[in-house]
Amino acid sequence: MATPTLPAGTVTSTDDRAGGGPPSSGRALLASARRLAPLWRWVLLPLLTMLIASAVVFFALALAPGDPLAQALGSHPTAESRALLEAKYGLDRPLVVQYLSWLSGVLHGDFGTSIVQKASVWSLIAPRISVTLSLVAYAGVLVVVGGLASATLGTMVKPLGPLVTVVSAIGVAVPAYVAASVLSLLFVIQLGWFPALGAGDGLGDRLYHLTLPAIALAIGWGSYLSQVGRAALREESDREHVETARARGLSAGTVFRRHVLRNAAVPIVTVSALAVAALVVGATVVETAFGIDGLGSFFVTAVSNKDYASVEAVSLLLVVLFVLLTTALDAVHTLLDPRLRTPGASR
Amino acid sequence: MTTLALPSVLPRGARERFRSVDPVALVVGAVCALLVLLAVVGPMISGYDSQTGDILHAGEGPSAAHWFGTDALGRDIFTRAAVGARLSLVAPAVCVLIAAAVATVLALVSSWFGGWVDTAITRGLDIVFAFPSLLFALIAIAIFGTGITAPVIALSIAYVPYLARVARVTARRERHAAYITAGTLQGLAPSRVAIRHLLPSMFPVIRTQATIMYGSCLTDLAGISFLGLGVQPPVAEWGSMVNEGRTALLDGHPEEALFPGLLIVVTVVAFNLLAERFALREDRVK
Numbered sequence: 001m002a003t004p005t006l007p008a009g010t011v012t013s014t015d016d017r018a019g020g021g022p023p024s025s026g027r028a029l030l031a032s033a034r035r036l037a038p039l040w041r042w043v044l045l046p047l048l049t050m051l052i053a054s055a056v057v058f059f060a061l062a063l064a065p066g067d068p069l070a071q072a073l074g075s076h077p078t079a080e081s082r083a084l085l086e087a088k089y090g091l092d093r094p095l096v097v098q099y100l101s102w103l104s105g106v107l108h109g110d111f112g113t114s115i116v117q118k119a120s121v122w123s124l125i126a127p128r129i130s131v132t133l134s135l136v137a138y139a140g141v142l143v144v145v146g147g148l149a150s151a152t153l154g155t156m157v158k159p160l161g162p163l164v165t166v167v168s169a170i171g172v173a174v175p176a177y178v179a180a181s182v183l184s185l186l187f188v189i190q191l192g193w194f195p196a197l198g199a200g201d202g203l204g205d206r207l208y209h210l211t212l213p214a215i216a217l218a219i220g221w222g223s224y225l226s227q228v229g230r231a232a233l234r235e236e237s238d239r240e241h242v243e244t245a246r247a248r249g250l251s252a253g254t255v256f257r258r259h260v261l262r263n264a265a266v267p268i269v270t271v272s273a274l275a276v277a278a279l280v281v282g283a284t285v286v287e288t289a290f291g292i293d294g295l296g297s298f299f300v301t302a303v304s305n306k307d308y309a310s311v312e313a314v315s316l317l318l319v320v321l322f323v324l325l326t327t328a329l330d331a332v333h334t335l336l337d338p339r340l341r342t343p344g345a346s347r
Numbered sequence: 348m349t350t351l352a353l354p355s356v357l358p359r360g361a362r363e364r365f366r367s368v369d370p371v372a373l374v375v376g377a378v379c380a381l382l383v384l385l386a387v388v389g390p391m392i393s394g395y396d397s398q399t400g401d402i403l404h405a406g407e408g409p410s411a412a413h414w415f416g417t418d419a420l421g422r423d424i425f426t427r428a429a430v431g432a433r434l435s436l437v438a439p440a441v442c443v444l445i446a447a448a449v450a451t452v453l454a455l456v457s458s459w460f461g462g463w464v465d466t467a468i469t470r471g472l473d474i475v476f477a478f479p480s481l482l483f484a485l486i487a488i489a490i491f492g493t494g495i496t497a498p499v500i501a502l503s504i505a506y507v508p509y510l511a512r513v514a515r516v517t518a519r520r521e522r523h524a525a526y527i528t529a530g531t532l533q534g535l536a537p538s539r540v541a542i543r544h545l546l547p548s549m550f551p552v553i554r555t556q557a558t559i560m561y562g563s564c565l566t567d568l569a570g571i572s573f574l575g576l577g578v579q580p581p582v583a584e585w586g587s588m589v590n591e592g593r594t595a596l597l598d599g600h601p602e603e604a605l606f607p608g609l610l611i612v613v614t615v616v617a618f619n620l621l622a623e624r625f626a627l628r629e630d631r632v633k
Contacts, residue, residue: 053477057486064490173615175566177573177589178608184593185601196597281479285570289593300574303489311489315482323477 046327053319054106058099061308068308072115089115102312111313116305121313124298131294135210135217135286136279142218143275147225148268154226155233156256164226171223176282179216180289187212197291213290217282221275228271232264239263265336273329277322371620378617382610386436389429397422397430398581406600415602418588419595427583428607434578435585435607436614438499439564445503447557450510451549457511458518459541469515472508480505481567488576495578498571506560513552521548551629558622562615569611585611 069077069085086092090101102112111121154164174182188196194212236242237260245255284296291297295314302310390397393414400421408416415424457468478486480502487501488494521527522545530540569586571577578584580591585607592604 049474049477052474056474060486060490066492169619170612170616173562173612173619175570175608175611175615177570177586178611181589181593181596181601181604181608185596185605189597189599189601277479281481284481284485285573288574299485300576303485304493304576306489306492308489311486315486318479318482319477322479326476 042327042331046323050320050323053323054103054316055099057312057315057319058102059095061312062095062098064306064308066306068115068306071305072118085115089113106313106316112309114302114307114309116302116307117310121309124310125295125313125317128293128295128298131206131292132280132283132287132296134206135213135283135292135294136276138207138210138214139217139279140276142214143222143225143279144272146218146222147272148229150222150226151229151233151268154230155237164230168223168226168230171219172227174219174223176216176220176286177289179219180213180286183212183216210292213286213292216289217279217286220282221271221278225268225271225275229264229268232267233260236260236263262336266333269332269336270329273325273332277325280318280321369624372624375617375621375624378613382432382436382614382617385429385610386432389432390426393423393426393429395423395426397427397583406595406598408600409602415606416600418591418603424588424603424606427588428585428610431583431585431588431607432610434495434582435565435569435611438495438568439502439561442499442502442506442564442568443557443561445500446506446510446560447553449503450507450514451546451553453507453511454514454518454549455541455546458515458522459537459545461522468511472511475504476508478505480563481570484567484571485576488571493576493579495568495572498568498577502564502567506564509560510553510556513556514549517549517552518545521545551625555622555625555629558618558625562618562622565611565614565618 067073068091069082069089072085073081083092090098093101105112109122111125113119114121114124117124150164150168154161184196187194195209237256239259242255242259245259246252250258280296282296283294284300286292287294287297288300298310299314301307302314395413401417402421404413404417405421406417406419407413410416413423413425415428418424418427453468453472457465475483483505484498484501487497491497527540527545530544531537568577569584569589572584572586573590575587575590578587580587588607589604589611592601592607595601596604
């Protein structure tokens with residue numbers, strides 16, 4: 001990670017090499033660079049990453065082999081109809097111009113037009129966002145609550161340890177689509193407790209419909225969080241300062257909260273944030289498995305239909321979300337552990 | 348503790364390994380052997396073809412003739428799972444090997460030269476890291492069409508940052524170790540020092556990380572086939588079998604979905620355990 005901030009040692013060595021030339025101006029420059037470092041690290045760099053990622057997505061799809069107009073033109077395309085459609089969708093312009101107008105559209109909330117679906121991409125995405133968000137939020141709550149609860153139980157209640165180890169080791173290896181099959185078999189076919197397909201209407205019905213999909217989505221990352229959390233908790237509770245705290249007669253709860261949990265928080269927060277990002281992507285699989293009409297299953301349809309505008313829009317949304325999450329994670333790390341304030345130490 | 352990496356202590360490590368047979372290693376080894384056996388010998392002993400079905404015996408439950416029953420087209424599920432093992436197990440291995448090779452070269456170059464080379468490589472990796480692996484593979488399919496090639500290449504690229512990061516950390520730590528400086532001072536060519544002395548120090552972390560990646564790569568690739576975007580019918584593959592088995596599952600014949608699903612879980616558990624062993628050994632060396 002090379003950011004404008006330099007370690008203190010580097011600063012003096014540069015000044016030495018300068019041989020007392022203009023050290024004051026150089027030092028002022030470095031000082032201002034150091035003040036600007038947070039701006040670069042948490043605002044400009046993420047924006048730059050998003051910009052480059054958006055360009056990668058756009059140009060890769062624009063240069064894809066295959067004709068974006070194939071479906072719109074039908075089986076007997078003529079040169080005139082192609083020219084008309086190209087003008088309509090702006091495909092006759094140079095690629096760079098197309099990219100810039102797409103990007104400015106996106107910044108204004110216009111994600112372009114789906115040629116395959118003959119509708120604006122936003123009108124296709126907007127109604128599906130709430131379904132996917134409720135699924136991801138539901139699964140996220142399950143991951144954090146289930147993962148942390150089993151990690152804490154496995155650490156504090158010694159006899160439960162081996163059970164948690166085995167269950168989480170298997171759970172982490174169960175892909176969402178396999179979990180979906182097993183859950184359907186158990187709770188839909190055998191017990192008949194839950195519906196097989198769909199997302200449901202209204203809050204209660206939606207929660208009811210989304211329970212199995214959310215569990216299927218949450219199993220892998222919940223188990224992983226449990227493993228990581230337990231490893232962190234175990235490592236921290238063996239540390240000397242924890243023993244000192246215990247020896248001083250602090251209650252077990254206080255020791256756990258103030259000396260174990262806080263130090264174990266960095267890996268736990270990291271995995272939780274990565275889990276949220278992974279759950280959004282994992283929703284593609286779970287929504288397909290449970291026949292839920294959300295952003296994920298829409299994305300899969302768009303990919304197989306070569307609906308480029310929709311693929312671009314959803315990919316961009318996911319990348320932006322992922323970059324925002326990792327940036328927020330970096331910021332939270334430095335709050336939790338001041339040692340990580342040096343840029344790049346968290347990586 | 349660079350001295351421990353010297354060949355003089357190798358016999359001790361070998362003796363240690365000989366003395367106590369690790370039960371986990373034994374289980375992992377047995378599972379891997381069974382999977383390879385299934386992939387190589389399975390289709391021969393079943394006596395069926397994976398792609399031609401017997402329509403008169405479609406959708407049957409397990410029997411002596413068909414150990415795991417037949418699918419909707421009357422194809423033997425055991426045979427399809429065994430044939431599918433070849434693709435499902437080899438494709439992620441290809442992915443991980445490509446990713447590990449690229450990551451090693453990038454980590455070596457970036458730690459050796461440092462400065463702006465290091466910055467440029469790290470930045471590039473950060474941009475790839477902004478794409479979740481499954482998303483990267485799906486975009487590749489949107490570009491190149493359905494099939495197994497596009498996701499394999501896409502996942503190879505998507506996994507590079509994860510491997511390169513751990514490799515770079517090690518390489519940077521070892522870069523200024525005494526034995527590397529000594530090599531340079533002796534007048535050895537930089538490429539020789541980098542490849543013969545720095546490269547081996549990165550091997551343990553790459554091995555551990557690549558073993559973990561294998562499991563998630565298998566899961567991702569099978570997931571893509573589950574979505575109908577990877578391996579196309581009638582070719583057998585675990586993920587697509589889970590997908591094709593969904594209808595039968597709701598009709599009360601869960602074998603087609605559950606058997607390959609179980610194989611995926613067992614494989615991933617085995618490789619995760621293996622990765623844990625590798626990580627343990629790394630800690631012990633440190």
